[in-house]
Amino acid sequence: MKCFRDALKTTKCWIVGHKLRAAVLGAVLLVVAPWPAKAQFVDPCCAIMAAGLASISSALQNVIGGGLNQILGVDQSIQQFEQNTVWPQNLINQARALVGGLQGIFNQIQSLTQIRINSATLPNSQQFEANLLSRNANQIGQTSSSYTALYGQIPTTTDASQQVRDMVDMTDAAAQDAMKRAIEIDALSDLELQAASQINQSIQSAAPGSAPIIEAQADAWLVRANAYTQAATADLMRLRAIDLANSSADIKTGATNTTNLRQQLMNLLQHN
Amino acid sequence: MHYVTFVLFGLTFTWFMVTANSSRRVLAVTVAGILVSTMLVAPPLAEAQGGLVQAIQAVLNVINGMLKNALTAINTARAAMNALYQNFVWPLQLINQARAQVTQMINQYRALMASILNMNLSSATLPTPQSLETMMRDHRVNNFSSLSQSFGNTYGAIPTSVDASQADRDMSDMDDALTLDSLKTLKASDNATDLELQAANSIENSATQAAPGSAPFMTASAVASSIRSQALTQKMLAAELRQEAAHIAHQNGFRKRGATFTTQFRTLMMNLLQHN
Numbered sequence: 347m348k349c350f351r352d353a354l355k356t357t358k359c360w361i362v363g364h365k366l367r368a369a370v371l372g373a374v375l376l377v378v379a380p381w382p383a384k385a386q387f388v389d390p391c392c393a394i395m396a397a398g399l400a401s402i403s404s405a406l407q408n409v410i411g412g413g414l415n416q417i418l419g420v421d422q423s424i425q426q427f428e429q430n431t432v433w434p435q436n437l438i439n440q441a442r443a444l445v446g447g448l449q450g451i452f453n454q455i456q457s458l459t460q461i462r463i464n465s466a467t468l469p470n471s472q473q474f475e476a477n478l479l480s481r482n483a484n485q486i487g488q489t490s491s492s493y494t495a496l497y498g499q500i501p502t503t504t505d506a507s508q509q510v511r512d513m514v515d516m517t518d519a520a521a522q523d524a525m526k527r528a529i530e531i532d533a534l535s536d537l538e539l540q541a542a543s544q545i546n547q548s549i550q551s552a553a554p555g556s557a558p559i560i561e562a563q564a565d566a567w568l569v570r571a572n573a574y575t576q577a578a579t580a581d582l583m584r585l586r587a588i589d590l591a592n593s594s595a596d597i598k599t600g601a602t603n604t605t606n607l608r609q610q611l612m613n614l615l616q617h618n
Numbered sequence: 619m620h621y622v623t624f625v626l627f628g629l630t631f632t633w634f635m636v637t638a639n640s641s642r643r644v645l646a647v648t649v650a651g652i653l654v655s656t657m658l659v660a661p662p663l664a665e666a667q668g669g670l671v672q673a674i675q676a677v678l679n680v681i682n683g684m685l686k687n688a689l690t691a692i693n694t695a696r697a698a699m700n701a702l703y704q705n706f707v708w709p710l711q712l713i714n715q716a717r718a719q720v721t722q723m724i725n726q727y728r729a730l731m732a733s734i735l736n737m738n739l740s741s742a743t744l745p746t747p748q749s750l751e752t753m754m755r756d757h758r759v760n761n762f763s764s765l766s767q768s769f770g771n772t773y774g775a776i777p778t779s780v781d782a783s784q785a786d787r788d789m790s791d792m793d794d795a796l797t798l799d800s801l802k803t804l805k806a807s808d809n810a811t812d813l814e815l816q817a818a819n820s821i822e823n824s825a826t827q828a829a830p831g832s833a834p835f836m837t838a839s840a841v842a843s844s845i846r847s848q849a850l851t852q853k854m855l856a857a858e859l860r861q862e863a864a865h866i867a868h869q870n871g872f873r874k875r876g877a878t879f880t881t882q883f884r885t886l887m888m889n890l891l892q893h894n
Contacts, residue, residue, distance in 0.1 A: 423700055433829065441828065
């Protein structure tokens with residue numbers, strides 16, 4: 347304590363003795379001395395930042411949040427509409443169940459087409475009928491021989507004129523073509539029934555978005571089936587055309603024969 | 619850190635100031651102290667507050683400008699899409715109208731068409747043909763033997779080998795066989811037609827409750843049914859082809875045999891004339 351008092355006394359003496367130096371020393375230390383930091387809540391910088399952040403928060407809530415809420419509202423409306431009106435799960439399941447139910451009906455139809463209808467009783471006709479009803483395109487090769495066995499061969503050159511032989515051959519050809527086409531069409535229609543069942547089974551496990559693809563495939567099959575029907579119809583028309591041509595040929599041949607007979611009778615009368 | 623620097627500076631400066639023994643040294647120490655305090659001890663300059671305000675304003679501008687515009691545009695587009703779906707693509711009113719139309723057409727046509735299709739067309743008057751006609755049109759596939767029996771009763775049996783040549787018997791048997799084949803095919807087709815109509819009714823019934831999303835299932839199933847229908851039509855056409863082909867083959871057979879008979883007759887006549 348005494349030392350401290352002595353130090354103060356010495357300092358006081360020095361300050362009194364060196365007033366200028368003490369003033370300069372005090373002034374410099376006063377200027378250089380660090381001042382305590384200002385509190386943030388009264389700092390204008392922080393106040394500006396707080397106001398800015400509040401503005402940003404408000405803008406985020408109003409502009410961004412509000413905008414997103416509006417979009418969410420619209421999206422929820424779309425979702426609800428699509429789930430309840432456009433693609434309702436229960437109605438889609440009902441449609442799938444319907445397809446499953448129809449499959450049972452289609453199986454019955456398919457079994458109807460498999461019923462045997464053979465009716466011939468004699469060996470030649472039985473063999474030919476079996477070939478015609480075979481539904482097997484590989485058996486088309488045997489059709490002509492069975493046909494000839496039943497309906498006979500083309501007359502020889504001694505038995506008939508060339509014109510008659512041509513007509514007979516053409517008629518046989520048309521008849522055999524049609525019979526071969528019938529075997530083809532039977533085989534094709536079996537395959538179509540098989541494909542239709544496959545398509546129907548695919549529909550049962552389809553999604554609303556994939557069903558139109560299966561529908562497109564089914565449409566393509568329908569176009570193909572129409573083409574086969576047209577091919578069969580064409581052969582039927584050819585048969586009827588040949589039938590008509592034969593009727594016409596009969597008239598022509600009859601006219602020629604009548605003329606020839608008249609001529610020969612006249613020759614006979616002239617000789618007598 | 620700043621306080622430590624200040625203390626060191628203060629002690630050093632005070633020491634030099636106290637120990638300076640001339641006014642010239644006091645002046646030099648003062649100048650040096652001021653210089654050192656200015657360069658090293660003085661606090662760093664604060665940054666200007668204007669930069670912060672500008673940064674906040676820039677963020678606000680982005681939010682109120684670009685982001686707000688983008689959200690408004692998205693909202694407008696989504697709302698337009700919603701309106702398009704509900705008012706133009708799948709308007710509920712028209713969906714209900716379509717369902718109602720299906721129901722209305724079922725009521726208007728189904729019973730009427732069924733009654734037309736199921737009208738009795740039987741026309742035979744004598745017992746045997748009546749039996750055959752009934753058998754031909756009964757849509758049943760489990761009485762083919764009765765059909766053959768009835769057919770035989772109406773059209774007669776194949777001639778015996780004593781009554782006709784083998785060629786005639788074969789042709790007659792083939793004609794009868796293909797006729798019976800066609801009749802049996804038609805009985806099966808009639809039965810299948812009934813089933814097809816049943817399927818069509820089921821599909822149409824379901825359409826009364828269909829949604830746009832479930833309709834493709836029914837459409838696809840209906841198309842598959844159409845394929846089946848075509849296949850059945852083709853089977854009938856195949857039977858028709860066989861029948862028509864047999865018909866002209868039969869006529870052609872007569873033509874062939876006519877040629878053979880003519881040759882035989884000519885030969886016979888020539889032999890007769892030669893004998894005379």
